[in-house]
Amino acid sequence: MKKLINSPESVVSDALAGMQALHPELLRVVRVDADNQIIVRADAPVRGKVGLISGGGSGHEPMHGGFVGYGMLDAACPGAVFTSPVPDQMLAATKAVDGGAGVLHIVKNYTGDVLNFEMAAELAEAEGIQVASIVTNDDVAVQDSLYTAGRRGVGVTVLLEKIVGGLAEGGASLAHVADLARKVNDHGRSMGMALTSCTVPAAGKPTFELPDDEMEIGIGIHGEPGRRRVKLAHASEVTEMLATPIIEDLGLKAGERVLAFVNGMGGTPLIELYVVASELAKILKSRDVTIARSLVGSYITSLEMAGCSITLLRLDDELTRYWDAPVHTPALRWGM
Amino acid sequence: MKKLINSPESVVSDALAGMQALHPELLRVVRVDADNQIIVRADAPVRGKVGLISGGGSGHEPMHGGFVGYGMLDAACPGAVFTSPVPDQMLAATKAVDGGAGVLHIVKNYTGDVLNFEMAAELAEAEGIQVASIVTNDDVAVQDSLYTAGRRGVGVTVLLEKIVGGLAEGGASLAHVADLARKVNDHGRSMGMALTSCTVPAAGKPTFELPDDEMEIGIGIHGEPGRRRVKLAHASEVTEMLATPIIEDLGLKAGERVLAFVNGMGGTPLIELYVVASELAKILKSRDVTIARSLVGSYITSLEMAGCSITLLRLDDELTRYWDAPVHTPALRWGM
Numbered sequence: 019m020k021k022l023i024n025s026p027e028s029v030v031s032d033a034l035a036g037m038q039a040l041h042p043e044l045l046r047v048v049r050v051d052a053d054n055q056i057i058v059r060a061d062a063p064v065r066g067k068v069g070l071i072s073g074g075g076s077g078h079e080p081m082h083g084g085f086v087g088y089g090m091l092d093a094a095c096p097g098a099v100f101t102s103p104v105p106d107q108m109l110a111a112t113k114a115v116d117g118g119a120g121v122l123h124i125v126k127n128y129t130g131d132v133l134n135f136e137m138a139a140e141l142a143e144a145e146g147i148q149v150a151s152i153v154t155n156d157d158v159a160v161q162d163s164l165y166t167a168g169r170r171g172v173g174v175t176v177l178l179e180k181i182v183g184g185l186a187e188g189g190a191s192l193a194h195v196a197d198l199a200r201k202v203n204d205h206g207r208s209m210g211m212a213l214t215s216c217t218v219p220a221a222g223k224p225t226f227e228l229p230d231d232e233m234e235i236g237i238g239i240h241g242e243p244g245r246r247r248v249k250l251a252h253a254s255e256v257t258e259m260l261a262t263p264i265i266e267d268l269g270l271k272a273g274e275r276v277l278a279f280v281n282g283m284g285g286t287p288l289i290e291l292y293v294v295a296s297e298l299a300k301i302l303k304s305r306d307v308t309i310a311r312s313l314v315g316s317y318i319t320s321l322e323m324a325g326c327s328i329t330l331l332r333l334d335d336e337l338t339r340y341w342d343a344p345v346h347t348p349a350l351r352w353g354m
Numbered sequence: 355m356k357k358l359i360n361s362p363e364s365v366v367s368d369a370l371a372g373m374q375a376l377h378p379e380l381l382r383v384v385r386v387d388a389d390n391q392i393i394v395r396a397d398a399p400v401r402g403k404v405g406l407i408s409g410g411g412s413g414h415e416p417m418h419g420g421f422v423g424y425g426m427l428d429a430a431c432p433g434a435v436f437t438s439p440v441p442d443q444m445l446a447a448t449k450a451v452d453g454g455a456g457v458l459h460i461v462k463n464y465t466g467d468v469l470n471f472e473m474a475a476e477l478a479e480a481e482g483i484q485v486a487s488i489v490t491n492d493d494v495a496v497q498d499s500l501y502t503a504g505r506r507g508v509g510v511t512v513l514l515e516k517i518v519g520g521l522a523e524g525g526a527s528l529a530h531v532a533d534l535a536r537k538v539n540d541h542g543r544s545m546g547m548a549l550t551s552c553t554v555p556a557a558g559k560p561t562f563e564l565p566d567d568e569m570e571i572g573i574g575i576h577g578e579p580g581r582r583r584v585k586l587a588h589a590s591e592v593t594e595m596l597a598t599p600i601i602e603d604l605g606l607k608a609g610e611r612v613l614a615f616v617n618g619m620g621g622t623p624l625i626e627l628y629v630v631a632s633e634l635a636k637i638l639k640s641r642d643v644t645i646a647r648s649l650v651g652s653y654i655t656s657l658e659m660a661g662c663s664i665t666l667l668r669l670d671d672e673l674t675r676y677w678d679a680p681v682h683t684p685a686l687r688w689g690m
Contacts (some may be wrong), residue, residue, distance in 0.1 A: 019549060020549040020566070020569070020586065020628055020660060021549070021626055022549070022589045022592060022622065022626035022629055022631065022661075022662060023588075023589050023626060023629055024588045024589050024590055024633075025588070029625065029626075029629060030625075032485070032589070032628075032629040032632050032633075033625045033626075033628035033629050033632065034628075034632035035632040035635075036627075036628035036629060036630070036633075036635065036650075037628055037631075039631060039632055039635030039636075039645065040614065040616075040628075040631050040645060040648040042633065076625065077623075077625060078627070079623060079624040079625045080624055084624070094498070129471075171605055195684060213356040213357075214356060215356070230356070233356070250356065252359070252360045252361070253358045253359050253360050253368070254360055256358060259631060276458070278376065280376075284623040284624075285621045285622075285623065285656065285658060286358065286621075286659070287413075287620040287621065287652075287655055287657050287658050288368075288413065288415040288416055288620075288655070289365065289366075289369045289412065289415045289418070289657070290357055290358035290359060290365075291358070291372075292368075292370075292372035292373055292376075292415070293358055293359050293360065293365060293368040293369050293370035294358055294372070295372035295373075295375060295376050296368050296369065296371040296375055297368075297372075297373035299361075299371075299372065299375035299376065300626035309375065310375065312376040312377070314372075314376055314684070316623075316624070316652075319623055319624070321623050321625070322621060322622065323625050323659065324356060324621070324658065325358075326358060346688075348650070349651075351687060351688045352682075352687045352688065352690065353689075353690065354688065354689065
């Protein structure tokens with residue numbers, strides 16, 4: 019196992035210490051108990067603003083801690099690598115960001131995350147904090163999977179955190195913020211693929227084996243199986259395998275506008291993501307769908323896995339406006 | 355060779371097509387001849403502004419094409435993978451961005467790049483365009499190397515393009531812009547390491563072999579050998595091996611402020627870069643050096659190589675002001 023870490027046991031806390039040390043103007047890392055920490059926006063709680071929190075296993079960086087800051091998340095709860103955070107983290111985050119207007123829990127659809135966020139929401143409500151939840155489920159690859167009842171929540175989560183963060187910054191109500199979150203989830207679909215496995219530090223060996231001449235189409239972000247294994251293919255074919263199910267499930271029609279998000283799984287260099295982006299642009303152009311906004315890079319990852327995912331988000335004026343709104347986090351920043 | 359490409363021959367042009375398709379508001383890709391293209395800022399030439407161009411082999415993305423846009427580069431010249439661009443590209447870029455105030459060539463110290471940029475500068479001057487050049491040479495790992503007489507130019511190039519871009523945007527003269535470029539180069543030092551090799555698509559096999567229990571300290575961005583091969587070590591030790599030569603060469607003293615740039619080589623996930631960032635912050639704190647600005651991510655890469663580099667830039671008010679100035683490129687954006 020070749021990794022830039024000190025030990026499998028300390029990798030999450032060491033990375034959090036790095037975030038604290040390099041981004042003190044944006045966030046603070048707060049200890050919840052002996053085993054767990056959370057990442058909280060430096061100026062939280064913001065009075066009168068709906069607090070946005072998310073969380074999930076570590077190993078998907080920059081998601082979610084890299085999205086804490088102005089115009090996006092108020093807090094993130096990092097679990098151990100590929101392991102749900104615990105309700106105590108979510109409760110602590112909820113309390114840390116409640117500015118009196120309630121808190122939205124943004125939850126990717128994985129069974130552990132969903133159950134733990136539900137418990138945290140109950141505990142927070144018992145303490146008098148209003149909580150709403152959105153469960154993202156944008157992955158068209160599978161209906162149920164190893165860790166999920168129903169579709170998995172993946173790339174749309176990144177876009178949702180940005181767009182809903184833009185609305186929340188302006189002082190919208192919890193009901194309004196939750197409505198927009200549901201709309202973003204409804205408007206987006208994703209699918210991913212892997213060229214290689216990844217190695218969870220504590221396991222010390224690859225999560226799965228993938229022969230040198232094969233790739234996994236429809237992979238989940240923890241290396242869970244996808245739709246099928248196929249022989250290596252050209253980027254044009256890979257992009258077609260990912261984009262077509264997304265476009266069809268979303269029912270994209272000629273004349274529509276999308277945000278195109280080409281995401282790297284952690285070990286794939288940017289030059290390859292732009293090759294995929296080029297193929298995706300051709301496919302969308304052939305269907306008369308316009309790429310009105312784009313995001314290319316590694317934003318929701320699976321450690322050092324090589325591969326990519328595509329997310330398409332149907333845009334309208336409202337979603338475009340909040341996507342364009344100012345943001346200042348470690349991983350996404352513009353307008354300020 | 356597991357890569358998201360269509361063919362080794364088309365990888366650069368396919369990736370450029372992706373950049374054009376996804377960032378039409380920022381840049382345009384312009385064909386120079388049958389084999390070569392350049393990336394030009396969408397609104398170039400900007401009248402009265404010094405034009406900034408850079409270039410080098412492809413495979414280091416986002417450098418340099420990802421830095422084309424407001425507040426940074428006016429054009430980038432991408433060569434074949436790990437191969438210098440040709441003088442015709444540099445000449446075409448120089449002519450495309452000349453707004454009447456002259457053009458600065460930002461050149462990383464690799465023999466091929468240096469010679470080709472020198473020839474392009476002569477050709478441009480023969481056509482009446484004023485050209486100045488800065489050759490970056492910030493890599494403390496080696497004095498001469500496989501492709502270089504003198505130190506290699508690496509991470510400082512990214513910081514220089516941003517800082518000098520900030521000054522040029524305000525309408526400074528070519529002499530002033532070139533002076534600041536020299537200052538940035540003088541104020542910065544870098545060193546890198548690799549856990550794995552990378553595979554140039556046209557070669558189809560790893561550039562070098564690195565045993566499972568070894569790493570290369572002081573590696574170049576084309577996989578050229580560094581200072582030494584050592585056994586795998588903790589991130590704390592790796593960071594010390596990189597940071598100490600940088601700090602000593604730069605002569606950093608207690609009370610000084612730096613920009614800390616922790617860079618991934620292309621195949622290293624962000625969680626590992628933050629572990630390195632944490633160790634770097636400890637080392638700098640122990641020397642009473644303040645991290646006043648930071649950049650963490652994969653900005654100057656070697657295809658899918660796993661590894662990292664550290665760059666430290668001694669900050670003063672002038673460098674900090676232009677680092678903070680607005681920028682809008684595919685890979686770096688803030689303030690707008």
